[in-house]
Amino acid sequence: MQILPSERSPASFGRVAVLMGGNSSERPVSLNSGKAVLAALQRAGVDAFGIDLYGDDGSANPMAQLQAQPIDIAFIALHGPGGEDGTIQGALEMLQIPYTGSGVMASALGMDKMRCKQLWSSLQLPSPPYRLLSSSSNWDAIAKALPLPAMVKPAHEGSSIGMVRVETPEQLASAYDSASGYDSCVFAERWIQGREYTVAILDNQALPVIRLETPHQFYDYDAKYLANDTRYDFDTLLDETQTEEIKSLALKAFSAVGCRGWGRVDLMQDAEGQFWLLEVNTSPGMTDHSLVPMAAREAGLSFEQLVVKILASVG
Numbered sequence: 001m002q003i004l005p006s007e008r009s010p011a012s013f014g015r016v017a018v019l020m021g022g023n024s025s026e027r028p029v030s031l032n033s034g035k036a037v038l039a040a041l042q043r044a045g046v047d048a049f050g051i052d053l054y055g056d057d058g059s060a061n062p063m064a065q066l067q068a069q070p071i072d073i074a075f076i077a078l079h080g081p082g083g084e085d086g087t088i089q090g091a092l093e094m095l096q097i098p099y100t101g102s103g104v105m106a107s108a109l110g111m112d113k114m115r116c117k118q119l120w121s122s123l124q125l126p127s128p129p130y131r132l133l134s135s136s137s138n139w140d141a142i143a144k145a146l147p148l149p150a151m152v153k154p155a156h157e158g159s160s161i162g163m164v165r166v167e168t169p170e171q172l173a174s175a176y177d178s179a180s181g182y183d184s185c186v187f188a189e190r191w192i193q194g195r196e197y198t199v200a201i202l203d204n205q206a207l208p209v210i211r212l213e214t215p216h217q218f219y220d221y222d223a224k225y226l227a228n229d230t231r232y233d234f235d236t237l238l239d240e241t242q243t244e245e246i247k248s249l250a251l252k253a254f255s256a257v258g259c260r261g262w263g264r265v266d267l268m269q270d271a272e273g274q275f276w277l278l279e280v281n282t283s284p285g286m287t288d289h290s291l292v293p294m295a296a297r298e299a300g301l302s303f304e305q306l307v308v309k310i311l312a313s314v315g
């Protein structure tokens with residue numbers, strides 16, 4: 001698939017504010033994304049500047065920062081609650097500042113892994129069976145229903161934060177305890193044993209599929225940001241039909257949530273070859289070694305071309 005770089009002149013975007021930082025647990029990742037995006041936009045000749053919404057000590061006022069100077073477009077390089085969940089998108093709507101990526105509703109929904117699963121299953125889009133957990137859950141019954149092993153997840157976190165693989169009802173209970181420290185909504189999802197994939201989406205097209213491989217039990221925080229033994233492979237071990245299937249599933253999942261512009265869908269494939277949707281990311285990592293830039297590069301787009309294309313997709 002050939003994706004042409006945007007032909008728009010860099011000056012035509014006007015003053016572009018790259019929003020970064022935020023106050024979610026993904027703040028450090030967002031600062032890295034934001035700095036990389038800002039540098040790339042500037043290299044591409046766009047009149048861009050950065051805004052760290054809360055500042056290093058958390059004391060800056062995000063709304064005041066957004067109104068302190070004229071902004072023609074906001075490039076959202078925020079991850080997690082506050083920046084990826086419709087909150088900042090709503091603020092930008094109020095201020096009539098166009099912004100990159102998904103709107104208020106899709107951002108809010110995309111941030112909620114469990115509600116995405118409910119939506120997808122209503123459309124017959126496969127996502128692993130799950131159970132909502134609470135302090136009064138019957139752990140034995142849940143263990144039997146799923147069945148175990150399972151992954152316990154806070155519904156609104158990212159970067160694998162608070163996630164634990166469990167094999168026994170006792171582990172289920174203690175994983176719930178730790179995950180509920182991150183989120184009031186925690187669920188357990190059937191463990192999928194198999195390969196892991198991610199599909200980046202840009203302008204309603206799927207970019208080349210990436211297969212992820214880690215010696216860790218799963219693609220956890222360490223494997224994502226610290227380890228050097230995580231493998232990202234364009235040799236997906238999928239034939240042409242399966243490649244079309246996974247891309248089409250990712251695009252359907254993306255549009256079911258109402259996403260626009262760009263994003264990324266995470267999936268797994270079990271031993272029988274069945275694909276399972278894990279989640280959609282409406283504001284994924286954007287450092288130059290993040291997954292979307294990696295997929296874009298494989299499609300022939302440099303990091304600079306990618307960020308300009310994301311800007312150009314703002315309606």
Ligand SMILES: Nc1ncnc2c1ncn2[C@@H]1O[C@H](COP(=O)(O)OP(=O)(O)O)[C@@H](O)[C@H]1O
Binds near residue numbers: 128157266278
């Ligand atoms: N049901 C599952 N079975 C096996 N591994 C899983 C399952 N759900 C998640 N994982 C692993 O955990 C990682 C993070 O899960 P994900 O749902 O993508 O959340 P996030 O990336 O937002 O933290 C995945 O990349 C995958 O390695």
Ligand SMILES: [Mg+2]
Binds near residue numbers: 266279
């Ligand atoms: Mg993920």
